[in-house]
Amino acid sequence: MIGSRRRYLLLLASSIAAAADSSLPEEWRQAARTTDGVVGAAALDLTSGRSASLHGDELFPLASVCKIPIAMNILALVDEGKLALNQQIEVLPRDVWAGVSNIATRWPAQRRFPLGQMIELMVAKSDNTAVETLFRSGGEGPAMATRFRQWNIHGMRVDRSERRCDLDRNGVARIPLPDQWTDGMINALKATTTPPMRYRATLRYLEDPRDTGTPNGTVQLLARLFHGELLSKSSTALLIETLKATTTFPTRLKGLLPPGTIVAHKTGSAGGVNGLSAATNDSAASFCRMGGNLQCRSTSRRARYPMPREIPSLPVSRARHLTTIASLPV
Helix, strand or coil: CHHHHHHHHHHHHHCHHHCCCCCHHHHHHHHHCCCCCEEEEEEEECCCCCEEEECCCCCEECHHHHHHHHHHHHHHHHHCCCCCCCCEEECCHHHCCCCCCHHHHHCCCCCEEEHHHHHHHHHHCCCHHHHHHHHHHCCHHHHHHHHHHHHCCCCECCCCCHHHHHHHHCCCCCCCCHHHCCHHHHHHHHHCCCHHHHHHHHHHHHHCCCCEECHHHHHHHHHHHHCCCCCCHHHHHHHHHHHHCCCCCCCCHHHHCCCCCEEEEEEEEEEEECCEEEEEEEEEEEECECCCCEEEEEEEEEEECCCCCCHHHCCCCCCEEEEEEEEEEC
């Protein structure tokens, strides 16, 4: 089974230059049969426009991959002159999320952080305090919906904060207003739920259309980002370089690509219960030579796995995989 999963991921990585191959969806479908879940994939050649997909319009949970469009919304506000990269952004008590957060270890001794640094920490280090702060500062769900409409992006939604998703996924029924949140309060609320409650809540979360993306929608977002169609030249370059600096979960797509491949990516994970993990994701653009002078950009995103959640050694069950691939020349 492990060999089959690795074959699946390597197949996706090696098929970047073959996006127009009509047999590609069937190869993906055969690889998907090694799981009892749903596999979604999309491939796009950015020069020719040739594409292929499997369940390309089906919804998959974003988890921390939402940090890419959240960063894009913030950088759009910078481009519009409403924010500045050197601007000091205040972190409120409601934003602090200890665990995966360098900012949380420095708060409350330091309560303000440069916007540019927060973007870097949110994307490259998956800092959860940073994403809570920037989601709030950027206007939250309504602003994200407006931005997607402005960009004409379909097949992607960011409705709730990651912390709210975490509360919903853990089965917390009575959630206080966000202004009342503290890290200790949130942990205490989650501690009141039982494993069966969390399991049922996770199943509901997996069927919730909010905070999801489709393979086709995801690849289109990244294609337009890398083409420089959505942000200024400087903001586009900043986000690409930040994605290249990602250090989280190097054994996912990055670890399965040829040595030396430059990967610009954002991973994502969500908690699990009773062997059911809500999401294990990687959204990436890889720069690699696939014959001739072609450089390729690929993304692999949003997978549901039972725990443990690392791709090379997973016992896959109730899994949901989403991989999107894009390629373009130098």
